Each structure stands twice: as C-alpha cells, then as structure tokens.
Amino acid sequence: MDRRKLRSAIYRRHSRRAFADKPLSARAEQVLKGEIARINKKSGLHIQYLAQGSRFFNRLAGGYGMFKNVQAVIALVGPPDTPRIAPGYCGEELVLAATVLGVDSCWVGATYHKKDVKDCVKLAPGEALCAVIALGYAGPKRSLVEGLMLKFAHRKPKKLPKLFNEVQGTPKSFMRGMEAVGRMPSALNRKAVYFTFERGRVAAALTGGDKSGGLDLGIAMLHFELGAGLAGRWEKQGEHYLFYPELNNF
Ligand SMILES: Cc1cc2nc3c(=O)[nH]c(=O)nc-3n(C[C@H](O)[C@H](O)[C@H](O)COP(=O)(O)O)c2cc1C
Known part of the structure; x- marks a missing residue:
C-alpha cells in the first residue's frame, strides 16, 4: 500500500477493542488479504487471515472479557526467531493498511485464546504463532472497558521512556x-x-x-x-x- 497513506494513518490510529456487530466490508477484506499475500511473499512469513474473530476472545475462561465483536483476526505466523522483528514490522504494515481502509484494530499478544487460533491456522513445522491483530469497526466513542484499558495501559510511567539520543545536528x-x-x-x-x-x-x-x-x-x-x-x-x-x-x- 502507498507509504504516504500508511504514514498519515500513524497519526489517526489508536488501539480499539470494542467493535460494532458489523462484518468487514468485502473490499476491506479483499485488500487486506491481498496485502497479506504480498507481505508473505516478500518476508517469508506465513501471516493468515481468520474470519469470525469473536471466537478467539469471547469465552470467559481466563477472564478475557475485554474484546467485543471482533470481526476477524490476522494471525502472525512465522519462524520462531527472536527478536520478532519481521512479524512486528509486517504486522504493523497491516495495522496501518487497515487504518487506511477505515478498519479499527488492536495488536493482541496475550489476551486471546491462543490455542483456538493455533487450531485454525496452518503452522508448518518450526513455525510459531507470535500474536494476532483484532479487527472490526469501532464507534466514535470508547466503551467503558476501552476507557478503563486506556487508563491502565496509558498510566503515566514515573518517567516517560526516552526513545532516542539527543545529539547536535540531528537531521x-x-x-x-x-x-x-x-x-x-x-x-x-x-x-x-x-x-x-x-x-x-x-x-x-x-x-x-x-x-x-x-x-x-x-x-x-x-x-x-x-x-x-x-x-x-x-x-x-x-x-x-x-x-x-x-x-x-x-
Ligand atoms: C506486541 C503487542 C502486544 C499487545 N498485546 C495486547 C494484549 O494482549 N491485550 C490488549 O488489550 N492490548 C494489547 N496491545 C495493545 C497495547 O496495549 C497498546 O498498543 C498500547 O496500550 C498503546 O495504545 P495505542 O495502541 O492506542 O497507542 C498490544 C500491543 C502490542 C504492540
């Protein structure tokens, strides 16, 4: 997807966890599947699109009640190498592509039913499931649970992480x-x-x-x-x- 569009999506994206009961449009699904195929080809990853995303979140076992109406998930599958740079880079390309298409998303590394996703994806020998990306259409307003998550996840650290060195003449x-x-x-x-x-x-x-x-x-x-x-x-x-x-x- 056009990198200028992906860049502008950075400034609009927020993680969303409560979605409307509305499937992804046929066009969004088609474009995302096309992007997945293109990215798999260039990266050697084995990223997969799974419809009916709610089945990976809804049961209360484990207390994972914070996602609602997830419409689809993107399962990030690839070689088990760490650090997981390629799945991170390529997964974020898909998150931003979804944003361009008006689809909301959330990276999910922990709070999903990993075993159920594993049962649905194709895992070649030696491949690992790294994380999933939940997709759907969120409303303009955050739900109560989303608001709580935001408060939790964005609690002010004692010191904001410093992300770079400051030297003179930085371009x-x-x-x-x-x-x-x-x-x-x-x-x-x-x-x-x-x-x-x-x-x-x-x-x-x-x-x-x-x-x-x-x-x-x-x-x-x-x-x-x-x-x-x-x-x-x-x-x-x-x-x-x-x-x-x-x-x-x-
Ligand atoms: C690798 C990764 C794993 C994540 N795992 C979870 C998760 O298991 N559950 C969840 O609710 N959010 C998860 N998140 C979403 C983060 O909480 C969120 O990105 C962070 O709070 C910043 O908020 P923002 O995405 O709105 O900027 C994950 C994000 C990343 C990048």
Missing part, C-alpha cells in the same frame, strides 16, 4: 521518524526501543523493559521509516540494527 528526518515512533502501538505501552543517530547513521535496539519478544522493535522500525519519509533495510550488528536508507525516499 529533521530523524526527528520526524522519532515522532512517528512515539505514536507506535506497544505491548503494555512500554515502547522499549531506543534509537541513536551517530556519525550519520541511525541505529535501533530493544531496551531491557521489552515485553513483546521484539515485536515492538519491528513496529518501531516501520514507524521510523514512514515518519522520516525513508525506506531501506536494517542490518543486525551486535545488539543494534543499523539502518541503510535506499534512495527511494517518498
């Missing part, structure tokens, strides 16, 4: 990238990522507080690229991932 594109990283969804809203700009090079890493198995870092990398208006590749070097922008800035 504007880096700051725009970091602004978009500040808007990322994140497990327990920890945003346990840290970016640096040194000697003309951007690097990203997870910090100790990560509760996402590395999904957050993949999400942050995509937000950085979109915010900065850059596209490129990330190469692992020790604990860091160095960013190599390619020339197709947008």
Whole structure:
C-alpha cells in the first residue's frame, strides 16, 4: 500500500477493542488479504487471515472479557526467531493498511485464546504463532472497558521512556521518524526501543523493559521509516540494527 497513506494513518490510529456487530466490508477484506499475500511473499512469513474473530476472545475462561465483536483476526505466523522483528514490522504494515481502509484494530499478544487460533491456522513445522491483530469497526466513542484499558495501559510511567539520543545536528528526518515512533502501538505501552543517530547513521535496539519478544522493535522500525519519509533495510550488528536508507525516499 502507498507509504504516504500508511504514514498519515500513524497519526489517526489508536488501539480499539470494542467493535460494532458489523462484518468487514468485502473490499476491506479483499485488500487486506491481498496485502497479506504480498507481505508473505516478500518476508517469508506465513501471516493468515481468520474470519469470525469473536471466537478467539469471547469465552470467559481466563477472564478475557475485554474484546467485543471482533470481526476477524490476522494471525502472525512465522519462524520462531527472536527478536520478532519481521512479524512486528509486517504486522504493523497491516495495522496501518487497515487504518487506511477505515478498519479499527488492536495488536493482541496475550489476551486471546491462543490455542483456538493455533487450531485454525496452518503452522508448518518450526513455525510459531507470535500474536494476532483484532479487527472490526469501532464507534466514535470508547466503551467503558476501552476507557478503563486506556487508563491502565496509558498510566503515566514515573518517567516517560526516552526513545532516542539527543545529539547536535540531528537531521529533521530523524526527528520526524522519532515522532512517528512515539505514536507506535506497544505491548503494555512500554515502547522499549531506543534509537541513536551517530556519525550519520541511525541505529535501533530493544531496551531491557521489552515485553513483546521484539515485536515492538519491528513496529518501531516501520514507524521510523514512514515518519522520516525513508525506506531501506536494517542490518543486525551486535545488539543494534543499523539502518541503510535506499534512495527511494517518498
Ligand atoms: C506486541 C503487542 C502486544 C499487545 N498485546 C495486547 C494484549 O494482549 N491485550 C490488549 O488489550 N492490548 C494489547 N496491545 C495493545 C497495547 O496495549 C497498546 O498498543 C498500547 O496500550 C498503546 O495504545 P495505542 O495502541 O492506542 O497507542 C498490544 C500491543 C502490542 C504492540
């Protein structure tokens, strides 16, 4: 999907958990399935779209009562490698594509019936289910439970996480990238990522507080690229991932 559209979706997206009793439009479903096929081809992941999403949330066993009328889920399946950068990056591409299509969403790493999803997806030997993305149409107003979740998830940490080093002469594109990283969804809203700009090079890493198995870092990398208006590749070097922008800035 057009990266400019994905970038503007960053600033409109919020996690939503209570949806209307209304299935996804045929067009939204078709575009999302097309995006999943394209992303699987480029990444080697095995992401799958499952209709009738409520079945993965509704039973009260485990007390998972906080999702309502989930219409479909995107199951993030792939190699068991950690940190889970590719599932994070690609899953967030789908979250933002859904936002462009007017579909609301929420990343869900824990509060769903994992076994039921596993029974429905195709898992090749060695593949793992990393998380799901719940989809539906939320109303303009937050439900009571959503309001409580927001209060819980967005409780002010004693100190807001510092997401990057401040050095003199940091380019504007880096700051725009970091602004978009500040808007990322994140497990327990920890945003346990840290970016640096040194000697003309951007690097990203997870910090100790990560509760996402590395999904957050993949999400942050995509937000950085979109915010900065850059596209490129990330190469692992020790604990860091160095960013190599390619020339197709947008
Ligand atoms: C990897 C990951 C896992 C998450 N797992 C859950 C979850 O299990 N249950 C849930 O209600 N929200 C979950 N969330 C949503 C976060 O709570 C939410 O992104 C965060 O509070 C920030 O809010 P925002 O997305 O509206 O910016 C998860 C988010 C991410 C990125």
